[in-house]
Amino acid sequence: xxxxxxxxxxxxxxxxxxxxxxxxxxxxxxxxxxxxxAAQETQLRSLAALASVSEAPTxxxxxxxxxxxxxxxxxxAIAKFSILPVNLERTMELVAHSAxxxxxxxxxxxxxxxxxxxxxxxxxxxxxxxLQALRSELDDQDGSLVVLHRxxxxxxxxxxxxxxxxxxxxxSVKQQLDxxxxxxPGRFVGGI
Numbered sequence: 426x427x428x429x430x431x432x433x434x435x436x437x438x439x440x441x442x443x444x445x446x447x448x449x450x451x452x453x454x455x456x457x458x459x460x461x462x463a464a465q466e467t468q469l470r471s472l473a474a475l476a477s478v479s480e481a482p483t484x485x486x487x488x489x490x491x492x493x494x495x496x497x498x499x500x501x502a503i504a505k506f507s508i509l510p511v512n513l514e515r516t517m518e519l520v521a522h523s524a525x526x527x528x529x530x531x532x533x534x535x536x537x538x539x540x541x542x543x544x545x546x547x548x549x550x551x552x553x554x555x556l557q558a559l560r561s562e563l564d565d566q567d568g569s570l571v572v573l574h575r576x577x578x579x580x581x582x583x584x585x586x587x588x589x590x591x592x593x594x595x596x597s598v599k600q601q602l603d604x605x606x607x608x609x610p611g612r613f614v615g616g617i
Contacts, residue, residue, distance in 0.1 A: 426441045428472055429469075429537070430510070435455070435465065436453045437454045443532070444530075454486070492544050499549070499576045503542070503544050503573045505543075506542075506570040507569045508566060516566070520543065523559050524555055526558075528548075531543065531544065552579050556575075557582070586614070592614070599613075
């Protein structure tokens with residue numbers, strides 16, 4: 426993914442899939458004339474010398490929605506994380522290590538901007554432990570992790586994480602825009 430981003434390829438979309446049960450796969454979308462597409466494909470094949478290149482079905486571009494298609498909401502957590510793109514490899518190692526340590530199945534959909542979606546499946550208490558470990562590690566890398574779905578039986582877990590030194594500013598903005606605290610009181614980071 427980083428090599429494609431650093432190249433002169435003019436892709437329209439790029440995403441990578443990581444999981445505990447399959448090797449990583451990157452999807453790259455090119456648009457243009459036939460000659461332009463052929464030139465892009467040639468450059469991509471040269472760049473991906475050791476990887477295989479094949480045409481993907483159009484359903485490939487609904488991967489984020491498919492990540493949410495879990496069979497058992499009582500044993501699944503979904504999180505969105507943000508990292509510096511240069512930390513991609515380290516982050517995938519952290520996800521794999523944390524999930525394996527807590528005996529969880531996992532899938533990640535990653536974009537080159539550093540935004541990723543994570544699905545963890547397993548025991549509710551193990552989900553919490555893995556999410557805490559990941560959040561701590563990502564915070565140390567100037568990243569973040571927000572939990573979007575968690576099982577009802579999972580022990581309490583702050584969905585947002587810490588706001589750092591921005592919390593006082595956020596509270597001030599909230600006070601100015603919603604002085605009576607009527608819009609979703611207590612549902613945002615820091616209980617705002």
